[in-house]
Amino acid sequence: MPISTAPVDNVVDRIENAGPLDPVVKAVKSVVTALLKPQAVRDALHGVWLGHPLHPVLTDVPIGTWSAAAILDAVPGTGPAASTLIAIGCASAVPTAVSGWADWSQLHPPQQRVGLVHAAANVTGLGLYTASLLARAKGHTLRGKALAYAGFGAVMAGGYLGGHLVFRQAAGTNHVADTLDLFPSGWQEIGRFDDLPDGAPTKRTVEGVDLLVVRRGQHVDVLTNRCSHLSGPLSDGSFTVEGGQGCIVCPWHGSTFRLADGAVVHGPTTSPQLRFETRVVNGALEVRLPA
Numbered sequence: 001m002p003i004s005t006a007p008v009d010n011v012v013d014r015i016e017n018a019g020p021l022d023p024v025v026k027a028v029k030s031v032v033t034a035l036l037k038p039q040a041v042r043d044a045l046h047g048v049w050l051g052h053p054l055h056p057v058l059t060d061v062p063i064g065t066w067s068a069a070a071i072l073d074a075v076p077g078t079g080p081a082a083s084t085l086i087a088i089g090c091a092s093a094v095p096t097a098v099s100g101w102a103d104w105s106q107l108h109p110p111q112q113r114v115g116l117v118h119a120a121a122n123v124t125g126l127g128l129y130t131a132s133l134l135a136r137a138k139g140h141t142l143r144g145k146a147l148a149y150a151g152f153g154a155v156m157a158g159g160y161l162g163g164h165l166v167f168r169q170a171a172g173t174n175h176v177a178d179t180l181d182l183f184p185s186g187w188q189e190i191g192r193f194d195d196l197p198d199g200a201p202t203k204r205t206v207e208g209v210d211l212l213v214v215r216r217g218q219h220v221d222v223l224t225n226r227c228s229h230l231s232g233p234l235s236d237g238s239f240t241v242e243g244g245q246g247c248i249v250c251p252w253h254g255s256t257f258r259l260a261d262g263a264v265v266h267g268p269t270t271s272p273q274l275r276f277e278t279r280v281v282n283g284a285l286e287v288r289l290p291a
């Protein structure tokens, strides 16, 4: 990771490389993994059903309500409305956090270190907002506002780290979105059909773009080889059957893609793999981008 000259980025770079956080990461990960064991629960929390990561969608509610409360707290006579918004934010923070932990448990160590501090900032914010609500309920309005503004600061710091995770460390992004731009146009020969192993995933490369090739008898499926989750090599993965359909399982975090169309069957990814068109010409297998 290149070292930025911005002071705040230098702080985040240090968090990325903070090895002393690793025992905490390991302990938290084991708890999260144990609690979120069922595949269906994990898929739901990742957002497989939505076709989009669920966590960033859910974050809109607590951030939106707490931001609105911060504005109302500066306006006289809006105490009950601000309290209502803060309470909604606190309630919505719980499912938001759970979906975030699910995603976090399937990241690389530098991402998990940043994610851990991101979560700590948000938990601090949630605690301060809860204390704010209690103070307001007892009639300590000024104290309640001070606690809420402190919570807002903590949540903004957490939000900054969440942005860093996505935009700098590429957690939650589609890692194969550039295939359409990189792959040459037209049919491309990738070898003799008969030379392909039958029933075993293998890799072919066209102008730097790796392809996953799975031949089963006279049928062949070709997908982008780099996993959309975090670029794991699908050709090192395993073939499986889900719902009567052939699928490939990523060797890194278990994302599962249907070979017939590249669709996501199981997360953590929510982005499908690109599936190439194929044809056999004089015994040679050719592929091209889908129309």
Ligand code: FES
Pocket: 227, 228, 229, 230, 231, 232, 250, 251, 252, 253, 254, 255, 267, 268, 269
């Ligand atoms: S790289 Fe994470 S599931 Fe493939």
